[in-house]
Amino acid sequence: MKADNLHVSVNCVVIGFDGTQLCVLLVKGEGKQGEYKMLPASLISEDDDLDEAAKRILKETTGLGAIRLLQFRAYGFKDIVNSCDDVRDLMRKHQIDPEQTSSVLTISYWRTVEINKHMKDGILGTQAEWVPITEMGKLLCNQERIVQDAIECIRFYSQKIPSLVFDMLPKEFTISSLRKLYCLLFDRDYDVRNFYKKMLQMDYILPLEKKQVGVSHRAARYFRFVSGSKRVRKE
């Protein structure tokens, strides 16, 4: 008889920006209380490598491949198995007896991505969907707490690694859409003129000749993010 009392799962918080809102990639499921939403996640086996397992699980549940996930935290869920019917059902699907399981430890991974890029080759035809963070509500196993921690993590890291913010934008973007993203991510209102001035000073933001076309307001210039090695110091 096999009687593991502790199981380990991996989950992935993939965050994107749809031009209006910050979104998180969630997977739909059907439980006893109706439909629920959860992070792309799965139990892992003793032969799994953690980082590889995270990549595989994201691919299997959402279709998204080739994303370099970053680990950010382990959570212990002591009472999760007893507290939730849907979790017990999910365990049975994995041939695990919930009666013999008292604890699940989950290792969280995160990454920022550009939504449009990952709609085409990604989530279509899977149970996954992009959900605005303000509308995600309660997730299975209280995972909404993990999403909030991931946002904190992105805030912290993006001040040192700005590419994490630009990974959410198309290659060519306006300062106005960059400002919108900053306002959402840091939950504050950046003054339009000051933000514009500050961003133009950054050596990782390159102005292009290209401007918006077919807009009713004054056409805005496009910009591009330049990664560290290709930067030229601005005078």
Add this chain to the structure above:
Amino acid sequence: MKADNLHVSVNCVVIGFDGTQLCVLLVKGEGKQGEYKMLPASLISEDDDLDEAAKRILKETTGLGAIRLLQFRAYGFKDIVNSCDDVRDLMRKHQIDPEQTSSVLTISYWRTVEINKHMKDGILGTQAEWVPITEMGKLLCNQERIVQDAIECIRFYSQKIPSLVFDMLPKEFTISSLRKLYCLLFDRDYDVRNFYKKMLQMDYILPLEKKQVGVSHRAARYFRFVSGSKRVRKE
């Protein structure tokens, strides 16, 4: 028969500065190949809360209490049980059959502390000792890799949270000892004059009236770290 194949452990990387070198707190053990050193660590049970377990294990193995540990990474060790006799012996001590265990997952915690402060009420009378990082050599389960990752982690965080560096110094310190610590932590040589100038500009470093006494060279001034809420902007 109980046949858990996967076990979870917690380990703590506590880093300090002895005035000359960066040190890590290690625990001695006696194995088949003689004495070994390892991080304060232990397997945890299914009823443990991760953060609480880390605190408890640090206290039990080193005597150090009241330290707010920060989690930084989970590691999977697929082949660790088969590859090391000493690990198998440690498992038997925990009433775990190594023949039935193929994998150990370990969650790492870290913190910077002032060594002197934690010598008095701490590690005396335990199997723990402060070891200079340059002299730690190979640790049980290749944990030296975890120590290196923790140093990277301290480097990254301390640029945003300077108190993590000052936690390693006494309350009153000279700029010269602060420079020594920076040189060790960031593995580079800071120019004496530039470093002094730069540090005096920081609003979190407060010069004191007090100077060194009984030194053969020119007595250096003492400084104090001022945490965020108590800072007065320098003109």
